[in-house]
């Protein structure tokens with residue numbers, strides 16, 4: 002579906018086309034069977050099909066029968082206050098928090114006093130709207146420790162103290178180089194058995210440094226006690242990929258190169274830097290989003306069915322597919338990658354300066370704010386299918402989705418009128434929705450093809466992404482963490498890109514903030530851009546009055562691209 006077409010209601014079949022997102026209301030007079038479905042979970046278990054076993058309780062990890070002390074290192078930082086502590090409060094008030102025997106220690110190098118910390122924890126719980134006895138206990142019992150993890154034995158002393166109460170979870174919410182240094186300084190005998198180490202992204206800065214860091218970690222604790230966090234793996238819609246693919250007979254038989262033409266994973270943000278220049282300017286869109294989150298999404302979309310959703314089976318399947326992933330076609334980054342950064346423009350109602358002029362940015366560094374790569378997955382299942390991953394900031398349209406585009410039918414029966422469009426399955430990551438776009442027989446002309454979207458909007462999961470991450474960590478389950486070998490593979494896939502971009506072999510393009518991205522054709526024509534072009538052509542052929550008169554506001558796309566924007570990518 003086209004979110005930015007300028008001719009409302011234009012359709013390839015010459016009649017109005019239902020929009021995929023937001024999901025259109027059921028068409029009056031339309032087939033009840035095919036009327037778009039809208040499902041919103043209001044909490045509580047889902048109902049199963051009639052005549053089947055009663056719904057199973059949600060997957061529940063049993064609390065570990067020991068006191069756990071969660072030590073947040075970098076407790077004064079942005080991640081801790083904005084995401085981690087609210088996620089923790091959220092977890093504690095959910096049914097997953099029942100039975101958790103938890104102590105919380107906040108540690109940072111600053112000499113904060115206890116009240117400062119207590120208020121910070123309380124404020125985070127309020128921000129998450131989490132209230133109740135479990136949160137009260139957390140706030141009352143938490144304590145602050147001043148600790149410079151780079152100073153001799155500060156960290157070891159803190160660990161020893163925390164270990165007196167039971168098991169220890171060390172959450173490194175620190176700048177990555179500080180984390181790596183602190184881990185190197187620890188000796189195995191300073192890390193009590195049962196300790197879990199939680200690390201944030203980026204994990205290393207290339208395959209070799211990730212491997213070295215893996216060596217440091219496994220010298221201290223077993224691999225299954227290491228949690229490399231990718232919070233996308235805690236997002237409920239991302240996890241829904243598993244249910245969608247493996248709990249339904251419908252898609253899996255079609256989930257291969259035989260039927261799939263391409264896969265697009267797009268995470269376009271309409272936000273700018275949000276005060277994170279210090280981190281972002283050293284990372285850029287490729288490391289910030291593609292190397293981590295988007296490759297994890299690719300793995301979930303492309304992996305073979307695991308026998309169980311357990312840390313071994315699920316992570317084996319993901320690792321396998323990432324090992325088979327490489328740059329598309331000849332593997333030349335000049336032909337299968339693209340980078341760009343935003344220039345001055347408008348984001349919503351606000352004038353936005355160029356990225357290069359943001360405080361804390363070094364323009365000479367040439368950091369990209371938009372990255373796009375096309376990858377191949379060299380397996381029997383996926384041979385010849387391009388996987389396009391793209392993410393950018395300060396774009397005019399928020400678009401966060403994976404799109405599976407199926408091949409055209411081998412033969413369209415003569416007599417069915419109109420230009421068929423490929424079937425598409427869209428998995429939205431905010432808004433969270435799933436939409437299947439189909440060509441059906443039209444209502445006005447029984448033999449004319451008409452585009453229809455069957456969709457369901459999903460309510461947010463019970464836990465925030467960080468609540469889900471912490472659930473795994475505190476219950477000692479690394480299923481949703483990135484395994485060490487996979488962390489190395491994710492760098493390996495993109496190393497030729499990093500080198501080519503560093504050497505200037507791929508030009509740094511520009512795009513005005515608030516537009517659809519750099520001008521000109523991208524690596525693969527954008528699936529939406531193609532529809533825009535088709536729609537524009539049909540609309541032009543039919544003349545503006547007729548096009549505008551049909552279909553009401555369908556296709557006008559509230560969130561669509563600006564009239565002046567180039568097609569995305």
Ligand SMILES: NC(=O)C1=CN([C@@H]2O[C@H](COP(=O)(O)OP(=O)(O)OC[C@H]3O[C@@H](n4cnc5c(N)ncnc54)[C@H](OP(=O)(O)O)[C@@H]3O)[C@@H](O)[C@H]2O)C=CC1
Nearest residue numbers: 075077078079080109110149150151174175177201202203
């Ligand atoms: N913020 C976010 O939205 C996200 C962050 N992450 C990751 O989380 C990690 C933390 O990021 P973020 O919270 O943004 O970073 P911040 O810079 O906001 O916080 C880091 C904290 O660590 C403290 N610190 C630095 N050095 C030491 C030391 N030697 N001993 C003890 N404390 C120290 C800092 O203190 P001081 O202020 O004095 O330097 C600061 O309070 C990074 O790996 C980042 O990539 C991942 C996803 C999202």
Ligand SMILES: O=C1O[C@H](COP(=O)(O)O)[C@@H](O)[C@H](O)[C@H]1O
Nearest residue numbers: 232233270272289290294431466
């Ligand atoms: O990790 C990151 O993710 C966010 C996007 O994730 P969301 O959960 O906020 O949708 C991204 O904005 C940020 O740059 C990146 O570091």
